[in-house]
Amino acid sequence: MPFATACCGIELMATACSRFDLARFGAEVMRFSPRQSDLLIVAGRVSVKTLPVLQRIYMQMAEPKWVISMGACASTGGVFDTYAVVQGVDQFIPVDVYVPGCPPRPEMLIEGIMAIQRMIDGENIPRDPQGKRLPLNIAVAPNYEPRPMPVPVTVGAS
Numbered sequence: 001m002p003f004a005t006a007c008c009g010i011e012l013m014a015t016a017c018s019r020f021d022l023a024r025f026g027a028e029v030m031r032f033s034p035r036q037s038d039l040l041i042v043a044g045r046v047s048v049k050t051l052p053v054l055q056r057i058y059m060q061m062a063e064p065k066w067v068i069s070m071g072a073c074a075s076t077g078g079v080f081d082t083y084a085v086v087q088g089v090d091q092f093i094p095v096d097v098y099v100p101g102c103p104p105r106p107e108m109l110i111e112g113i114m115a116i117q118r119m120i121d122g123e124n125i126p127r128d129p130q131g132k133r134l135p136l137n138i139a140v141a142p143n144y145e146p147r148p149m150p151v152p153v154t155v156g157a158s
């Protein structure tokens with residue numbers, strides 16, 4: 001279930017396209033109904049006004065369900081440190097995997113999906129004493145170094 005609200009959504013679309021081909025990992029079927037989805041990918045910043053929609057979609061998904069927070073904005077608010085933008089969706093819905101970057105490359109999103117697949121394969125799913133599933137809390141490590149600016153940037157008069 002894609003919840004793509006901003007530029008990270010373009011990388012999410014690229015992940016499903018032929019160059020990166022999410023189908024190789026058995027996760028290419030996107031559904032736009034929460035009742036047919038088991039993985040929610042929050043890609044992009046979430047405004048306070050949009051938050052109830054996100055929460056409702058999460059509530060409507062059937063168990064077992066998983067959540068990936070894709071990109072700096074979804075995980076922390078990113079550069080949008082304002083009253084109108086949620087400063088991390090994990091304050092309102094449980095997040096299993098954090099994919100860093102602005103935007104994350106498709107390989108990193110695939111790594112995040114594979115992290116959930118590995119946990120399910122190994123049946124290493126954390127639970128509380130009552131048997132309720134706990135968020136996985138996996139942070140994917142960045143897989144590239146940001147390149148330096150090609151031209152030095154100066155601020156103000158030189």
Ligand code: SF4
Pocket residue numbers: 006007008009043044045070071072073074078101102103104
């Ligand atoms: S993390 Fe960067 S690329 Fe993703 S939604 Fe925010 S500003 Fe856009």
